[in-house]
Amino acid sequence: MVRAGVDGILYQDSLSSLTVVSERESQQSGVTQRDGFAATQTPPSRYSGARRTPRKSFIVVLPENHVVSADLVAERLSGERDNGEVDVILACAGQPSSIALLQRKVRDLQILLAPAGTSGEDLRELAMNQAPGDIVTLLSGTPA
Amino acid sequence: MKTEESEYSRSSSVPQPVSGGLPLSVIVSTRNSKSTLRQVLAAIRVSEQPRDSYEIIVVDDASSDGSVAIAARYADTVVKLTGHPAGPAYARNRGVELARGAVVAFVDGDVVVRPDTLPRLLAVLRERPEIDAVSASRDESAGAPNFISQYWNLLLSFGEQRHSGRCAQFAPGCGLVRRDAFLSAGMYDEWRFDTGSMESIELGERLLGAGHGVILSSELTVTHLKRWSFGSVCQEVWHRSRVLARSLGYFRMSAAAPGEVVFTLCRSLIPAVALLGTLLLAAAFVPAPHPSAKFGVALAAMLLTNLPVHRFYASTRGFWFAILAAPLHVFVQIVAAMALCTGWILRDVFGDVSPDATTQAYSEVGLEIWPPVPRRL
Numbered sequence: 001m002v003r004a005g006v007d008g009i010l011y012q013d014s015l016s017s018l019t020v021v022s023e024r025e026s027q028q029s030g031v032t033q034r035d036g037f038a039a040t041q042t043p044p045s046r047y048s049g050a051r052r053t054p055r056k057s058f059i060v061v062l063p064e065n066h067v068v069s070a071d072l073v074a075e076r077l078s079g080e081r082d083n084g085e086v087d088v089i090l091a092c093a094g095q096p097s098s099i100a101l102l103q104r105k106v107r108d109l110q111i112l113l114a115p116a117g118t119s120g121e122d123l124r125e126l127a128m129n130q131a132p133g134d135i136v137t138l139l140s141g142t143p144a
Numbered sequence: 145m146k147t148e149e150s151e152y153s154r155s156s157s158v159p160q161p162v163s164g165g166l167p168l169s170v171i172v173s174t175r176n177s178k179s180t181l182r183q184v185l186a187a188i189r190v191s192e193q194p195r196d197s198y199e200i201i202v203v204d205d206a207s208s209d210g211s212v213a214i215a216a217r218y219a220d221t222v223v224k225l226t227g228h229p230a231g232p233a234y235a236r237n238r239g240v241e242l243a244r245g246a247v248v249a250f251v252d253g254d255v256v257v258r259p260d261t262l263p264r265l266l267a268v269l270r271e272r273p274e275i276d277a278v279s280a281s282r283d284e285s286a287g288a289p290n291f292i293s294q295y296w297n298l299l300l301s302f303g304e305q306r307h308s309g310r311c312a313q314f315a316p317g318c319g320l321v322r323r324d325a326f327l328s329a330g331m332y333d334e335w336r337f338d339t340g341s342m343e344s345i346e347l348g349e350r351l352l353g354a355g356h357g358v359i360l361s362s363e364l365t366v367t368h369l370k371r372w373s374f375g376s377v378c379q380e381v382w383h384r385s386r387v388l389a390r391s392l393g394y395f396r397m398s399a400a401a402p403g404e405v406v407f408t409l410c411r412s413l414i415p416a417v418a419l420l421g422t423l424l425l426a427a428a429f430v431p432a433p434h435p436s437a438k439f440g441v442a443l444a445a446m447l448l449t450n451l452p453v454h455r456f457y458a459s460t461r462g463f464w465f466a467i468l469a470a471p472l473h474v475f476v477q478i479v480a481a482m483a484l485c486t487g488w489i490l491r492d493v494f495g496d497v498s499p500d501a502t503t504q505a506y507s508e509v510g511l512e513i514w515p516p517v518p519r520r521l
Binding site: 051052053054055059121122124125127128129133134135136137138 | 212213214215216217218219220221222223224225226242512513514515
């Protein structure tokens with residue numbers, strides 16, 4: 001388990017275990033874990049550690065007391081997941097009760113749990129601190 | 145939804161236009177703009193433009209101040225560029241590659257739009273099909289209250305307001321361009337412009353040259369929040385003037401973008417020098433005047449030729465502001481003149497600017513990496 005900023009707890013839903021973002025992934029994304037907090041390091045050169053294609057992350061924001069629209073999220077992700085590795089982070093406040101369906105539809109879903117009362121904007125910021133992607137897309141987990 | 149391949153296939157020179165997208169993509173390029181970014185993005189979010197008709201893409205050019213976290217609070221997509229900063233031209237191009245909008249709006253990380261700015265600029269493109277790029281000029285109220293910021297903002301505003309209309313002045317602060325026109329013109333020149341300020345004028349001139357309509361609106365204005373110091377103003381003037389002389393061509397651009405601040409500075413400098421020379425020559429035929437008289441004559445010549453600028457300062461900020469700005473203005477003019485001469489010498493000795501050897505080598509072999517190697521036009 002790893003602390004997400006000050007308030008959030010991030011875990012990955014794979015093999016039903018609480019998994020932190022691995023050290024290798026952290027190094028690739030330029031994020032290191034120090035004393036439980038995430039810190040960004042700037043590589044010395046624009047091309048050092050460069051990848052062939054940008055790494056993509058999706059952040060699905062689920063405000064407190066909202067029900068996630070699993071179909072909507074899965075539809076949005078379907079085209080992207082076919083094109084290589086995509087990280088998906090569900091950022092939610094409080095105790096979400098409706099994410100089981102999304103967990104089944106999106107493999108390796110990472111869930112960021114923030115305390116009840118955390119605003120949507122704070123959720124986005126917390127999740128961004130954990131997103132390893134070069135291109136991060138932020139989605140609402142609920143229908144507009 | 146676009147695929148990764150279509151977005152980042154570096155084998156083709158430019159990304160292909162997308163269909164079925166949004167009317168507008170707002171691209172905010174930022175670098176270490178934490179202090180202003182929240183206000184900038186919040187202003188876009190409260191725009192009168194319906195929220196479901198545009199997307200916000202923030203491209204962070206290797207910031208070290210946590211701008212990305214601020215961007216995440218408001219943006220739909222955040223692009224994180226790593227390594228050393230590549231410049232706003234490069235950052236905006238990366239944003240366009242992801243944009244789904246038929247029209248692309250470029251907003252800088254220190255520019256606050258009014259609620260009606262985006263819809264009214266968009267309306268110009270909708271109502272006038274012959275226009276492909278339209279931008280808002282800066283207003284007279286600089287966000288930073290210090291004297292230097294006020295002076296510099298008014299100087300830029302003076303040029304933009306006097307030479308608004310059809311010109312190559314595609315204002316970098318807030319400008320809209322049809323995506324197809326932008327792509328067909330070759331996008332921003334990220335190869336030559338790795339720092340900000342002149343890349344938008346170069347793009348405007350290229351758009352005009354390709355037959356696209358480009359206008360600068362004096363009615364629609366935006367507020368620039370950047371805080372300027374004496375050093376940063378001199379640095380900016382030096383950079384703009386040098387790039388203008390070395391890469392763009394002074395006389396060609398003076399016709400295409402007469403509102404550029406370098407021309408505002410130098411247009412009055414040439415007659416001032418001529419007038420001063422004439423007076424000094426005349427002084428050779430009369431008994432030697434007192435040194436203070438010579439100084440007075442020189443100052444009078446500079447003030448006389450800069451009269452429109454000083455009148456503008458007096459009308460907007462008052463008489464004493466104009467008096468205080470006069471010596472600063474003369475100094476900035478001298479910096480601009482020296483930088484122009486430096487640019488001409490550099491152009492003749494070394495030629496046009498180009499990226500470092502590593503970038504040139506990577507470009508030569510067509511290396512496909514992220515962040516991509518700057519593309520040559």
